Amino acid sequence: MESDSAAIVHARDLTKVYRVPVRESGLGAAFRSLFRRKTRDILAVNRISFDIREGEIVGFLGPNGAGKTTTLKMLAGLLYPTSGTLKVLGYPPWKREKHFLRQITLVIGNRSQLVWDIPAADSFELQRAIYNIPRDQFRETVAELTELLDLAPLLRKPLRNLSLGERMKCEIAGALLHRPRLLFLDEPTLGLDVTMQRRIREFIKYYNQRYHATVLLSSHYMADVEALCDRILVIHHGQLLFDGELDELIERFSTYKTIEVQTRAPEGDLSRYGEVIERSDGYVSLRVPRKETAKVTERLLAELPIIDLTVEDPPVEEVVERIFAQGHAGPAPDEEAERAPGTAGGRGAS
Amino acid sequence: MRVFLTLFRVNLLFELAYRSNFFVQALESLSHLAFSILGLALVYSHTAELNGWSVYELLALVGVFFAIGGLIGFIIQPSLQQFMQDIQKGTLDFALVKPVDAQLLVSMQSMRIWKLTDVLLGAGLIGFSMWKLQTAWSWLRVGQFALALLDGAIIVYSFWMIMATLAFWLIRVENLLVIFESLYEAGRWPIGIYPGWLRMALTFIVPVAFATTVPARALTGRAQPEVLLAATGMAVALMVLARIIWNIGLRHYSGASA
Known part of the structure; x- marks a missing residue:
């Protein structure tokens, strides 16, 4: 794998171990646990390495608890890596420096950052204040997003009066007002109907091309990944099982x-x-x-x-399901011998 | 500040849409006030002085109590309750990826504008008491009062902040805050009337004394410089402590403390 100095994300042997408190019930025990905690370690992400270049749309695939959200959160600066090297946009993300944060955004399916009781337009104003977006640029961006996502009839209604799909459109617009270069989308189409999923996918693709933005996406819906992603990282049991194009994934694993x-x-x-x-x-x-x-x-x-x-070729779902079913076994059985758990995960294709 | 003003405007617009809330809140504030004054009237029908406080001095104390209480209800309590929910629901992530100070942002993210009626009522009470007491105005006294009030506000905020930050470890700390609310009620009376142990507790453990008694003393010109100094020291110390605990909490949240 070539080491690209222009990479927007540079991760080497990235590892995250969660120290989970083992806690007894009761307030007293909880207080005691403030000072002396019994803990056990959970290896969530195990020495994964990859580079992502500007303008790529990369899909993170993996079942629940596979480590994909943990990986995304480390990249977004929300989690502190236990070990390994990590540079995102040239910054160590966990320091959450302002220049870094201004260039990224975060959208989480089913979770809202806009204020529930007020219209989205007012929440947008708040984003403008937080990011200190110049008024002209702000107006232009809102107008563009309003047109692309059909927000006009939604912006003046309180968020809680909108349907899930309408709300998600507002969420996405709100997350893009400062024109971020790097988008973290964690299950952005979760719970949406098929039409709305397609709508959001088309929009993400458009944004990626229009602003040459890099998109890191995790999703359960293969359709999202198939439609959007140039490249796929399959993470399972904290290990990187595959890194490459979708066709290649099918080629290798089906x-x-x-x-x-x-x-x-x-x-x-x-x-x-x-x-x-x-x-x-x-x-x-x-x-x-x-x-x-x-x-x-x-x-x-x-x-x-x-x-x-x-x-x-069999449907992608089937292929991916097979990979997950194989668990620790690493790449397809006819490709390589089983790797011992604990050693570096698959470095991926070529 | 820009963010604060936008938040204020947005919240105001929201509240204006539900004007009936204003009347409900005003009614609540007024009845609360009426009961407070009734209590005072009852006490002072038996005595002319309580622990060295005359009736109008005590009225000024009630004014401070209302003003600080209003501040808590206006921004501190709603914001920090929202913050604790954010920790539980995982929406705190959104605040953490913003290029502004996250502690400041969560501390003012939610407002109940109509609670400001309590602040206004408090200010009115203070003004009325001052008029009745025929206080001679001096810049020194105004300055002392402003300082004591600022100290009080900072101390109350920092205390809430510290309690709320415990949610990083305990997840459910609402109960602790309910305890604070009832202890804050004790602040409507001068701290001196309480027995020694309770006085100590209300001064140092749950610093209600600094939030109400000290500003009221400053207002009525009975604050010793060393008390003001102690209040300022306490305010700075608690603010720094709140920040330290916040930072530790964040490190814990992101798994950097392990």
Whole structure:
């Protein structure tokens, strides 16, 4: 992996150990725990390394508790790394220097930074005061965001009168008023309906291109990641299992392909070609080990009256689920031998 | 300051939309005041002096009590309760990524504008008592009073801040603050009327004495310089302590203290 001095994020062996208090119940015990705490350590992020360049949209994938939020929080300066090197925009993020904070923003799905009781427009004014945004620039940005996100009918209503999706649009607008260079989006589409998800995705893409902003995104929704991310980091059990493009992820981790055939001979046993997933008259969907795809295709074409045949990668969800199911095992089993836990996680592709 | 003014404006706009709240609050303040005065009248129907305080001097004390109480209700309590919720809900992260001092920001993030009626009532009471006492005005006395009041406000704020910051460790500390609220009620009477141990507690453990008795003494020209000095020292010390605990709390929150 090349070490890029122009990298916006530079992380080497980044590690976070949580010291969790083991606490008995009761106020007395709680007070005692102020002075003498029993703790145990939890390894949340285990020596992960990566660089992110300006303008990239990077997706963090991982199940709950995998360490992706912890990683994002370290990058945003909210958590102090236990060990390793970390530079974000050239700053050590945990010091939360003003120049650093002015260039970043944070959006967390289902959590609101705008004030609940007042209209979003007033909350925007507050952001303007906090970031000391010049009035002209502020007006321009609000106008632009209002148009892009259709905020006009929403801005004057108290936030609590808006739907979840409308609120999220306001949240995102509020987080971008100071035109940050680096966006941390933690599950930004959580709980939104499909139309609204798409809307927000399109907007993120637009913002990324318009301002050449770097976007770090974590999401459960594969659709978010598929639509947005040039690059994906898969984190599981605190380790970086994969770092690369989505296609490459499928290439490396999916051990199966799906072959769909239309045939004129609907009868007959097809299980000798592969696992039959779906079958209706004339149409069959087969799951075939990746390495045998070519061979099976050849045989199908030779032995059956085929009308149409397509070979497809399995859906990303399935691939990712398989990676998570493998747990500690590291990269795909046919790729590399199992790594001992505790050693550096996968350095990722190339 | 810019942020404060914007917050104030935004909150004012919000409260103006719910004008009935104003009347409810005004009614509450007035009845609170009426009971306080009734209590005073009752006491002074038996005696002309309480612990060396004449009736109008004590009225001035009630004025200070209202003014400081109003300040707490206006900004300190709502902001710090919001802050404790922020810790629980994880929304504190938003304050921490802002390029302004996070302690200042959380300390003024929420306001209840109508609580300022208490401050106005308090000021009115103070003015009325001064008029009744026929006090001779001097800049020295005004200065002393202003200093004592500022000390009192800082001490109360710092105390609340320290209590609220404990939420970093304890998560639920609202109960502690309820205790403070009831102890603050003790501040409506001069600290001298309480038995020794309670007096010590109200001076040093829960510094209510500095918030009400000392400013009222300064106002009525009975504050010894050393008391004012002690109050100022206490204010500075508590402010610094609050900041230290805040910093430790943040380090704990971000896991840097481990």
